[in-house]
Amino acid sequence: MGAQKMPSPQDNPFYSGEINGRPYYSCCAYDRVERVRTFSMEQCDAAESLPSIQKTVLQAIKRRRKQLERGLR
Structure with missing residues (x-):
């Protein structure tokens, strides 16, 4: 492979x-x-689409999305 x-x-x-x-x-x-911790929403989208991303990183992305949706930096 x-x-x-x-x-x-x-x-x-x-x-x-x-x-x-x-x-x-x-x-x-x-x-x-x-x-x-400093990603924009677009960067979160791109990171989630990467192959073999670690579960811990996916959890961090989810937290970051919530921060961005609430208007936090």
Whole structure:
């Protein structure tokens, strides 16, 4: 079974930059949960659509959505 192709930086809100000309993404749940705290609703949508997203990160996205719906930053 081949490796899944990682979404482009524009499609992946966990994009962190480039190392040696290759895109780098936050992969561990701790880093992702930290980043979710500042996501917009659009970034939440994009993050949820990523393959193999951790359950802890999905819970953080759900909490972030509720904050955004209530008008909190």
